[in-house]
Amino acid sequence: MRRQDLVGYIGVDIGGQSTRVGTFDERGKLKVISFATEPDFKTECEKIAGAARQLLPKGIKKLAVGSPGPLDWRKRYLYDTPNLPWQNVSFAPLEKLVGCEVLLDNDANVAGLGEATLGAGKGKKFITGFTLGTGIGHFQVKDGRIYHGGLDVEAGHQILDPNGPECGCGQKGCLEAFVSATAIQKRYGVPPHQLNDPKAWEEIAYRLAQGLVNAAVFVCPDAIILTGGMLFRGEMLFAPLRKFYSEMLKIYPERLRPPVLPAKLGDKAGVVGAIVLAKVGHSE
Numbered sequence: 001m002r003r004q005d006l007v008g009y010i011g012v013d014i015g016g017q018s019t020r021v022g023t024f025d026e027r028g029k030l031k032v033i034s035f036a037t038e039p040d041f042k043t044e045c046e047k048i049a050g051a052a053r054q055l056l057p058k059g060i061k062k063l064a065v066g067s068p069g070p071l072d073w074r075k076r077y078l079y080d081t082p083n084l085p086w087q088n089v090s091f092a093p094l095e096k097l098v099g100c101e102v103l104l105d106n107d108a109n110v111a112g113l114g115e116a117t118l119g120a121g122k123g124k125k126f127i128t129g130f131t132l133g134t135g136i137g138h139f140q141v142k143d144g145r146i147y148h149g150g151l152d153v154e155a156g157h158q159i160l161d162p163n164g165p166e167c168g169c170g171q172k173g174c175l176e177a178f179v180s181a182t183a184i185q186k187r188y189g190v191p192p193h194q195l196n197d198p199k200a201w202e203e204i205a206y207r208l209a210q211g212l213v214n215a216a217v218f219v220c221p222d223a224i225i226l227t228g229g230m231l232f233r234g235e236m237l238f239a240p241l242r243k244f245y246s247e248m249l250k251i252y253p254e255r256l257r258p259p260v261l262p263a264k265l266g267d268k269a270g271v272v273g274a275i276v277l278a279k280v281g282h283s284e
Ligand SMILES: [Zn+2]
Pocket: 156, 157, 167, 168, 169, 170, 171, 174, 176, 177
């Protein structure tokens, strides 16, 4: 898919701090309007609609929203999300404000769709990956579309050690309970961007490698993409991660192993993925 194929579609990336509304122009340039996420949901929807109309005054083909979950993408309904000011709200009424169909999906899936289509996974058929942030999101993109399974695939909550640290989800020893920014803060007393002890990063990389190897053997994707704030630590994380991943994963010949790739779109993955979602829609 080329960026020019996405003209006329709007993507919205909602975060706890800010909301980005974006589209691609005729030359394939990404145009984004950002504003602080509104504490009132109705005002938030009005601001999204205003930004969308400003970007595409002649009309919007479709609009898609990526938001922190839990949510029901089929009903476009957001449950009680800890990272957002509103709870139990529906995005369906946004359709009246923007005059087109509105789609919803969770932020990890949407960022993954962006990376799979126009970022690190471009040209590959089957991508899986993890978003490394406050929590550990997971995504799978097959043939250019988000794969959900029944409810949603939650490989950030695969259990690496049933006697491990408690996870926010209620389980023990989840991947998220070892490698999320929250887990790192809890265990090492500093957030990931202040953690400079290579031994600590080896421990984190070891657990993350376990998670990636499990993902590789369960679904054997064409690539595993890592995205999210922790990527800024670069080789501090990636050097031990590559080593452990390669040491642990033996079932495939080395040259046929799913490669582990850093994301390419940075913090634009969410808004780009939402534009792509508006164009391709859901497969189920
Ligand atoms: Zn968990």
